[in-house]
Amino acid sequence: MTDTAPNLDFIREIIADDLTTGKHSAILTRFPPEPNGYLHIGHAKSICLNFGISRENAGVTGTRCHLRFDDTNPEKEESEYVESIKTDVQWLGFDWGEHLYFASDYFTFFHDCAVHLIAAGLAYVDDDSAEEIRAKRGNLTTPGTHSPRRERTVEENLDLFARMRAGEFKEGECVLRAKIDMASSNMNLRDPVLYRIMHAHHHNTGDAWCIYPMYDFAHPLEDALEHITHSLCTLEFENHRPLYDWFIDHCPVPSKPRQIEFARLNLTYTVMSKRKLLQLVQQGHVSGWNDPRLPTLSGLRRRGYPAPAIRDFCKRIGLTKFNSTTDVALLEFEVRDFLNPSSPRRMAVLNPLKVVLDNWSAEPLGHVPLANHPQNPAAGDRQVAISDELWIERDDFMVDPPKKFYRLGPGRHVRLRGGHIIRHVSHETDAAGHVTLIHAEIVPGTVGADAPAGIECRAAIHWVDAATGMDAQVRLYDRLFTVADPDGAPDGFVSVLNPASLTTVTAKVEPALAQAPAGFACQFERVGYFIADDCDHQPGCQPVFNRTVALKDSWGKQAGR
């Protein structure tokens, strides 16, 4: 896409202001994933935002973007996820440099801040159970009631908290809570839990801790400690901002970050919830987090989606506080837009029908040159073998062609792409009436030349030489991803994935396509192009753009599907 973005979104506007007014001399942002799953296209929006802001202000000394793992819940987090997240952020094209952090590296600091709050009379140890705490929190319209432990002395709380940390209590026996306002209309301010006891092994800190901080407490402290200036998060944290600010105001932190919320990405036909994606993986409905049907970055990568196209997409969708659902067609457009100018073309036949050229001896050629890219002569030509027996697409021949069908039919002419114009002579059918073979004749002198006067030929079709063409596994995709929301599938995920959205067929392809690197597979998208499986992992394996397009409804059913 063009880089002309004349208007700043509301966040970039705030940042520009903070820079011009001198509020900040440098901009520090961060991408803070919890390592509890793989990154998906929704995370790409946040990554492109945070790292993008850093990149856009690269001229401002000190501006940078941190990658920080928000790993405060050992029950959900794994090192495998840490590694995949690093891989995906890099693949997307961003670099955190030296600034890789773990919230778990700050556990001592969080602890000290908690002690500070206790000492200031702003936090207390509560023995209430989770159920009691919930019950006493009140509800949306009625205020909560105070825990009997709310007025414990500072000394008592200090002692209790030390014993919590020392492991003297079992999980759930007590928690540390902030003393704020049990009558607040904002539920987050009704004495939120700061620390809970978890005798769990942490992927980073091992068994060093048995108390773990809650997100609301840890996150502002993490931001402040790293001198983050703008803490960008999604809309569901809006109601948490007063609490975020409360911790910043009452803890001994070295800076004052500002939380700003934006709407998360929703895509049509796409399951984006990490919880649901995890379920799809764990229940074996997909082959893994990088299943090409998934909207994970690793799935998209495997599917052949180029990282720049995803970045362009993130730029294109804008940034607001409005809960919207972006049409997945916009993503597909960016992919095509990126692939089209550079991807070399190849021919392939998915559903083969044999054509015998009866008068081949009239102009027998060994091979014909085909341009690798129709608009880019610099991409060069390749020699494609041709002979008197070819495969063409079954959909490219119709016994009784409707109006506006310009391909092969009884007595009709059609162009073999890069080769001759041929004319249908006859065809054979089996007992069921299915066409099994076509006899045709070449029109001599039409390779690289226009159709002679009197011959109507409006289309050029893909073909593969039967003698030298090769079989290749081709992935057939319908559209993107999953096709329904799991919530709409009471019986689990069975109906979530359209089985037809990922099928493998053996296609006839020209040797130049079959000779792609090992591990290569072709994908046939609804919009009509091949892209290479894992092409970003394999040097020399380039996306191969475009077979025939999906044929229009105007004359019949869409080809491919």
Added chain:
RNA sequence: AGCCUCAUAGUGUAAUGGUAACACCCCGGAUUUUGAUUCCGUUAUUCUAGGUUCGAGCCCUAGUGAGGCUACCA
């Protein structure tokens, strides 16, 4: 029910009190040895009602609708 946030073509976003625009999608046309690409074109937009103002998509009030909040998740 209370509090917070949001509302601009079908979709996603611009317009910073001064002529409502761009992209995608859809549809139509031209070119085309990929029914692709490219090019041109059509349709369609400020949630409602008041108010402020010479002038309101923008400011104010009320209503309507949507999302969020009652984890020892993030």
